[in-house]
Amino acid sequence: MVQDLYQPLDSGVVPRFAGVPTFMRLPVARPQDVDVALIGVPYDGGTTNRPGARHGPREIRNQSSMVRRVHHVTGVSPFDLLRAADCGDVPVNPVELEESLDRITAFYSEVKAGGAIPLTAGGDHLISLPILRGIASDAPLGMIHFDAHSDTYDSFFGTSRYNHGTPFRRAIEEGLLDPKRVIQIGLRGSISDAANYDYARAEGVRLVFIEELAARGIEDVMAEAREIVSSQPTYVSFDIDVIDPSFAPGTGTPEIGGVTTREAQQMVRALAGVNVAGSDLVEVSPPFDLGNLTALTGATIMFELLCVIADGFHRRLSAAQPALLAGSLS
Amino acid sequence: MVQDLYQPLDSGVVPRFAGVPTFMRLPVARPQDVDVALIGVPYDGGTTNRPGARHGPREIRNQSSMVRRVHHVTGVSPFDLLRAADCGDVPVNPVELEESLDRITAFYSEVKAGGAIPLTAGGDHLISLPILRGIASDAPLGMIHFDAHSDTYDSFFGTSRYNHGTPFRRAIEEGLLDPKRVIQIGLRGSISDAANYDYARAEGVRLVFIEELAARGIEDVMAEAREIVSSQPTYVSFDIDVIDPSFAPGTGTPEIGGVTTREAQQMVRALAGVNVAGSDLVEVSPPFDLGNLTALTGATIMFELLCVIADGFHRRLSAAQPALLAGSLS
Amino acid sequence: MVQDLYQPLDSGVVPRFAGVPTFMRLPVARPQDVDVALIGVPYDGGTTNRPGARHGPREIRNQSSMVRRVHHVTGVSPFDLLRAADCGDVPVNPVELEESLDRITAFYSEVKAGGAIPLTAGGDHLISLPILRGIASDAPLGMIHFDAHSDTYDSFFGTSRYNHGTPFRRAIEEGLLDPKRVIQIGLRGSISDAANYDYARAEGVRLVFIEELAARGIEDVMAEAREIVSSQPTYVSFDIDVIDPSFAPGTGTPEIGGVTTREAQQMVRALAGVNVAGSDLVEVSPPFDLGNLTALTGATIMFELLCVIADGFHRRLSAAQPALLAGSLS
C-alpha cells in the first residue's frame, strides 16, 4: 500500500524553483486514484467587483513549491498517510456562467463517486455552490466558513442570483447545506444593508464577527465551531479575504481589520477532529497580489487543511483497519 | 454659442492632481447636450483570458488629467470647436453578459438619437458590438480597426459566440458593418488556426499585418485606409494591444512586436478627413498595467481621436454654416 | 428634510468600479449645503523627506468606492443621519507654501461659516495648521491626535517653521489648540533629539507612546483620551503613519512597530461621544503605496470617522429636536 502513495518531488534532488509547478510538487493523477484530490477551479465569472481569481489555481500551484512534507507542530506528514495528487483544473468557460457551474458540478460528482475528498483552489466564491452540488447531493453538509463576508445575499444588480455574494443562500435553499450546522467566522466591513445577515440568522447560521473573535479568542470560537458541525460530514470553505489585506492583498474584496496569518493557521489547526467532506480555498486574485504573498499564504493554508484532512483520514482508517495500517508504516 | 462649450478645469487654477477625475477634466453632462460624448463602458465579461478591462474607464479618466487643450501639431483645440463632456459610464452588470450588451445598446441608441458622436473608453473589445448595434441600426458603417487581432472568430469554447474575439464577425453578420469598407491594421501573433483571417478575407475585409505596415510605412497604409472607408460614416475602433506591450503592458492579450506610440499617433492623425461616426479605445486593463502607462497612453490616444473628430466636425459645420461659425469664434 | 440627504451611488445599480470616483460615491455639493463636508487638500509642500501626499485625495476617493452604507458593528448608517457630500479639493498651489496655507484657511473659514463639520483627506500633516486656523479662530480646540510623530518640532533646516513636522507647535503658539486638551497616541521611532517631546510635555500635551498603548490596551488609553478632551469641541487628526507600514506602506515617514488596522478601527470607534469639530486623515502618499492598500485603509478610516461624527451629530440633534427628528425618519 505504501508504494501507492504519491510523493512530492524531492527538494534534495530537484531545487524548489525547478520543474513544472503542480500543487505541492505532487504527481498528476486522476481523482479516482487518490484519497484527497487537489483540484483547481479557475473561474471568476461571479465576481461583482475586481476580477482575477481565475488566475488563482496557477499561482497557488507556483507558490506551493515552498510547501514541504511534515507539519512542524502536529508532526503530520500527509503524503505518508494518504494518496494526494494534483488532479488538474476543471475546464470552465470564462464567458458562460451557467455552463461553467454545470461543468464544475459534473467534475465534483465524479470526484465524489470515486471516493476522494476534494481540496480545491479557486476561483471566486461562487464556485463553492457547484462543488456542493457535486458532493452534497445525498444529504446536506455542515460548514465551517472563514470569510470577511457572509455571501448570503439574495441577488446583485437586481436579477443576478448567481455570483460570489450569493453561493451560500443558494446552497441553503437547495438543501446542500444544513444552516443549523453552519458557522461563519471573521465577518466584518461596512454593508449595503443587513439583509444578508438577517437571512443567515433567520436560517440558523451562526455568525461570528471579527470583534467577537478577537474578544473571545480563537480557541473558544473554534470549540464552538466544532460543536456546531458535530461529527457529521462538514465542508470547510476558506475565503482568503478573512485574512487581513496586509497579509493577503491579492483578493477582490479586501476588508481591513482581518485576522493575521498566525491566527488563520491557529483556526485551521483547530479543525482537528472535524469530519471534513471537502474544502476550498478561494478568492486569491493574482493580478491584485503583491509579491505573490497571497498565493503563498493560500498554498500554505491548503497544506494546513491537507494535514487536518490527512490526520482525520488516518484516524478513521486506523479505527477501521488497525492491523493493516500498522503494517504499512513499519 | 461659444458660451455653451464645455471647458476643462483650468490647470492654471486647479493643479492637475486635484479634483474629481472626469475625462480630460471636463464637466459631466448628458449625451443629448453634447456634440461628442465621452463615455465609459466598464465591461470585460467577454474576456477569454486575462480580465480587468472593466477598470479601464476609471483609470483612463484618472490619467486623462494629463491631457491639455491644444494639439501641438495640428493646432486643433477641440474644446473650442464643439461641445464635449464626460457622459458617465454605462451601468453594466458584470455577471450577466446578454443583459450588459442590451444595456449598452440602449445607451448608445439614445446617444445616437441625441445626435452626439460617441467616443468610448472600454471595457474589452466585445463592447464594440452593442455600441454598433446602437449607432449603426440604420445602415452599415465602415470601420478602421487598429488591433493585434482580427476579432472575427466564430466562437470560443465550443459554443460562446459573444466574447472579445468575435465582435466583428457578429457585426458583419448583423449588417452593422460593411465588410468591404473595413480595414484592420496591425495584426500579428501566432494563431490557433487561420479560420478568423479566412472568414474576414472572404467577406472582403482588408487585413494589414504588422509586417506589411512596417514595410510600406504608415502614411501609405493610412491612405489606403481612407480610400477603403471613403467619405461615408465610419467607426474607428482602437484596441490598445495594437501598440507594443512595452508601451502598453496593461492589456489582456499582449503580443510583442507591435507599433510604437509614435506610430500610433501618426496613424490616428492620418484619420484626418475621415467621417467618424463613433470611436472606441478598448482593452486597457489596469490590473495588468505598469505605472499607469497604458491608461496614460489610452487617454492620449483618445485626445488624438477627439482632435480628429473635432476637426472633421468643424469642417462640416463650416461648410454648412460659414457665417454663424465665423462669428462665434471672433 | 429626509429628501435632502445625499445618497451614495447605489451599487445594486452601478457597479463599484464604474462611474466618476467621488468620496464614498457621494454627490458633489457645496460646503454650505451639507452637515459634513468631505474635502480634499492635495498639498504636500511641507514634506521634509518623501513627497507624494498631494496625490492622496484622488486615490482615497478612488478606493472609497469600496465603502458601503452601514457600519457593521454600530449599525450607524451615516447617510441616513446627516447630509454628507464630496465638497471637492481646495485649489492649492504646489509651488507656493504660504499662498497654499492661506487658500486652505480661507476655504475652511467658509466651511465653518456654513456650519458644516469638515472631514478632510490630505495632503501632508502641515495642512492641519491652516485647517485649524479656519475652524478654530474663535476658541482653541482640544485634539485627539493619532500619529507616529508628535509634529511639534520648532523648525527644520534651520529656518523653516512651516512644514509637516511643526504644525501643532504652531497651532499651540497661535492659540488654535488648547495643549491641556491635546493627546497624541501611537508615538514611536528614533528621534534626532527630544526637543519636540520636551516642548509638547512642557505645554501640557499628553504623549502616549506605542509601548504604553500596547501595555495598557486601547480601551484604557481611549478612555483617558475622552476624559482629556472632555465634552468641548475637539479636532481629530489621524496621520496614517500611526498604522504600521505593513498595513499602510504608502506614506512619507514610515515607522515600523505601529498599530494594526484592527487596532486603528478600535481607536476610532472609541471616539464615540467625543464632540468632533472637524477631522482629517493625512499623509497617504500614493506614489509609495502598494496595491492601493494605504488609500483603501485611509478611505475605510474616514468612513469610521464619519460614523462617529454622524452618531454624535444625531445624538445632539435628537437631544435638541426630538420631535422633528423622529418624524423625519419614519
Place this chain on the structure above:
Amino acid sequence: MVQDLYQPLDSGVVPRFAGVPTFMRLPVARPQDVDVALIGVPYDGGTTNRPGARHGPREIRNQSSMVRRVHHVTGVSPFDLLRAADCGDVPVNPVELEESLDRITAFYSEVKAGGAIPLTAGGDHLISLPILRGIASDAPLGMIHFDAHSDTYDSFFGTSRYNHGTPFRRAIEEGLLDPKRVIQIGLRGSISDAANYDYARAEGVRLVFIEELAARGIEDVMAEAREIVSSQPTYVSFDIDVIDPSFAPGTGTPEIGGVTTREAQQMVRALAGVNVAGSDLVEVSPPFDLGNLTALTGATIMFELLCVIADGFHRRLSAAQPALLAGSLS
C-alpha cells in the same frame, strides 16, 4: 506517424489560464521520444551581478500559455511538423557550480544521443557552455549569437573562469565552437576594457555592434550571418538582453539602446535555412521583470525559434523522405 505528434492543450477546451503550465502547453515527454526537446536549465550560479535567472524556466513556461499553434507570417505549424514536448528541467545544484555544469552536460549528451534538437530556456549564459559540451563533443559548431555582450572574457574577480561573461571563450578554447563560424549580433554598452572583443576578433569571431546593425539593417546583417555559419550545424544562442530593457527589463545586465522585439523577431525569422543543431534563450530573470513582459517575450522568441527549427527539420525530412512525409500529412 502523425498520431505521434504531441499537441498543445486545446485552448478551445481548456482556457489559457487553466492547467499546469508546461512549455507551450505541450505534454511532458522524455528527450528520446521527441524531435525537439524543450528543456529548462534553472541555473544562475554564473551571474556576476544581479541573480534570478534560475527562475526563468518556470516563468517562461507560465507565459508560454499565450503561445498558439501557427506562425502568422510563415504559416509554419511546428506541432504538425515534428514531435516537440516539454522535457523538464535539468536538476542543477544552485550552490555547486562545477557539479551543475557536469549535470547539464550529462543531460544534453543524452539528448544528443537520442537524436533530438534541444531548445533551452535558461538560466544565465554560462549554461551555454555545458550544453555545447553535451552536443558539440564530435565537432565544433558554428554559432549565431544575439547578445548585448560578447561573453568572451577570460575571467572575473581574478580567478573565476566559469561565469556568465566567459562561456564562449571557454567553448572556443575547448573546441566546441569554430570561431570562424561564429557571429555575435547586437553588442553594445560601456566596457571595463576591450580584452574580450580583442580576443574574439583575434579568433575570427565576427562582431556586429548595435550601431552597425542599425546602419545596415537587419536583413543585410542576417544574410551575412547565414553566410558565415554556412550550411553546417549551428548553435543559436539568444540572450534576452540583446533586446532593449524597455521590452525586456527582467534580465541581469540590461543595456539601453537595444533592439526592439519587432527587430528581434525579424532576426530570428531570418534564420530560415540555417542548420540549427540546438538553441537557447537565456538570462530571463523574473525577480527583475515587470509584468512578466520579459518572460512573455522569451516565450514568444522560443516559439519563433521553434518555427525556424521545425521548418528546417521538415525541409530536410522532405528531401530525405518525400513519399513518407507526403502520406503522413494527407
Place this chain on the structure above:
Amino acid sequence: MVQDLYQPLDSGVVPRFAGVPTFMRLPVARPQDVDVALIGVPYDGGTTNRPGARHGPREIRNQSSMVRRVHHVTGVSPFDLLRAADCGDVPVNPVELEESLDRITAFYSEVKAGGAIPLTAGGDHLISLPILRGIASDAPLGMIHFDAHSDTYDSFFGTSRYNHGTPFRRAIEEGLLDPKRVIQIGLRGSISDAANYDYARAEGVRLVFIEELAARGIEDVMAEAREIVSSQPTYVSFDIDVIDPSFAPGTGTPEIGGVTTREAQQMVRALAGVNVAGSDLVEVSPPFDLGNLTALTGATIMFELLCVIADGFHRRLSAAQPALLAGSLS
C-alpha cells in the same frame, strides 16, 4: 599627473552590487580638485504635478554602478583623460524654494571658480536656473536642450514665476542664455496654450518638435544644433522626459511618442566637438519609476555626456599642451 586621476572602483575586485554607491563608483572629492564635477541636486520643489525628482540623484548613483570605463563606440575612456569624481549633493531645503535656489547658485559659483565643468543629476528642471546663475554670470551661454517641453512658460497658478515650467524664460530674461544660440529638441504633447512656444520663437530659440526630428533624422538635426551653438561655451540640458515613457517611465510629466534610448544616445554622441560648459540630466523621479529603468537610463546618458565632455576636454588640452599630455599617457 596620471596619478591624480580618480578611478572607479575596480569591478574585477569589488562586484558591482557591493560598496557604497557613488556616481559611477568614483571616489568622493571636492569640486576644486576635479576637472568634471559630478553633482547631485536633489530638489523638486518646482514641480507642478507629480513630485519625486528629489530622489533622483541617489537612485542614479545606485544604478550608475552598471557604468563601466570605456565607451564601446568612441573608445573614449573618460577616467583616463580627466579628473572626475563624485562631489556630493547640494544641501537644498525641500520646503523653501528661494533659499534652495540660492544655495544651488552658491554651490555652482564655487564650482565655476574652481575651474571644473559640472555634470549634474537633478532634481526637477527648475534647478537648471540656479545652476546657470552660478556658471553663466560672466556671459550668456548657448544651450542644447533635449526635452518634451519648452519650459519657457511665464508663470503657473497665476503668480508662480519659479517652477519647472519656467526656468529658461527666466534664464533668457536674466541674460544667462543667449536665445539665438539655444535649440530645443524633442518637443511634443498637447499644450494649455501656445504662449510658451510663441515667447521662445520670438526670442530666437530654435524649436524642433518630435515630428521634425523623426522626419529629418537625428544626424541632420544635430548638425544644425552644433551650428547654432557654434564653438562658444554651451550648456547641455537633458530632461529625461525627451525619452519615451516606455523607456523612462520614472518622470513627472511623461509624454508618449518620445525618442528611444538608442536615439537619445545618438543625439548625445552627436555633441562631439561642442564646447560644453556644463550639463545636467533632470526629472528622473524614482517613486514613479519601474524597475529602476529610468535611473539606469539616466546614469547611462550621464556617462555618454561625460565621454563627450572628456573627449572635448582632451582635445583642447592636447591642442594646448601636446608634449605634456603625450608624456602622461605613455
Place this chain on the structure above:
Amino acid sequence: MVQDLYQPLDSGVVPRFAGVPTFMRLPVARPQDVDVALIGVPYDGGTTNRPGARHGPREIRNQSSMVRRVHHVTGVSPFDLLRAADCGDVPVNPVELEESLDRITAFYSEVKAGGAIPLTAGGDHLISLPILRGIASDAPLGMIHFDAHSDTYDSFFGTSRYNHGTPFRRAIEEGLLDPKRVIQIGLRGSISDAANYDYARAEGVRLVFIEELAARGIEDVMAEAREIVSSQPTYVSFDIDVIDPSFAPGTGTPEIGGVTTREAQQMVRALAGVNVAGSDLVEVSPPFDLGNLTALTGATIMFELLCVIADGFHRRLSAAQPALLAGSLS
C-alpha cells in the same frame, strides 16, 4: 575622546534623501578605528531557493537614511556612546563559494584583531559561518538566534555542506558555537524532515517555536534566552524571515505566521545586558522586496541592535573607567 565619535550627517542641514547613502548616514572608516563596525557582506551564493540577498547591504544602507540619533524608549544615543562607522563591504566573489567564505573570515579576523564589535548586514545566512570563524577562533560563543528556520541541516542536494541551511551545524561542529549556550527563537513552517531539529536538540540547542513564543510571551522567552547565554560573549544573529512576510516580504524563504515588527523590536530590546560579541542581520533580499519595506525594517532592527550594543559597551566602560568616561561626557 568625544571628538573622536563619528556622527551621522545632520538631517537639519542635509535632507535625508540627499547624499551618498552610508549605514545610518555615518562616515566611512576603517574597522580598527571604531568600536562598532557596520559592515556589509553582499554574498548570497549559499541560497538554495530565491537569490538576491547580495543586494541587501546596499538597500539597507539606502533605507537607513531614515534612522535618527536617539532611541525613543531607552533614550540611548549610540553615536554619543561609542565610535560607530560604515566600514564598507567585504569584497566577495559571487561565483566562488569557498573563496568568498575565506575572504569574509579574513576580514572579520582583522575586525576582531582591531577590537571592534561587528554589526553586519547580509547576505544570506551562510555568511554567519565565516563571520564566526573570524571572531570565535579563540573560544566558542553563545548565540541568540532569531529565525524561522534552524539552519542546522547537514547538507542539501546530496553533497552541499555549505549553504544557507547549514551554517550553525558547521559552526557547532567547528567549535565556534557552544550549543548549550544557543537558543533559536521563532522557528516555524513545514519541514522536509525533522533531521535538523533532531540534530540541534541532541547538541543541546534550545528551540523555541513560534507557537511557544506566542503562548509564553516575549518577555518570558527572552528572559530564558538571557539566562541560557549567561554573561559570556554571545553572538546575535537576526534572520529577517523571523518576521512575518507581510512586514518583511523581501526575503528568500518566507514563512507565514511570523512575528510582527513590534514583537521583533521587543525581542531585540530584551537583549539589554547581553554580552554581545557580534551581530548580524541577514536574508534581506531587495529583488523580492515590496516598497523597500524589508530593507527599512532591517535598517531599523540594526539600529535597535546598535543601541543594545552601545548600552552594553557604555556600561562595561563605565564600570571599568568611571572617571574618564564621566569627564568625557561633561
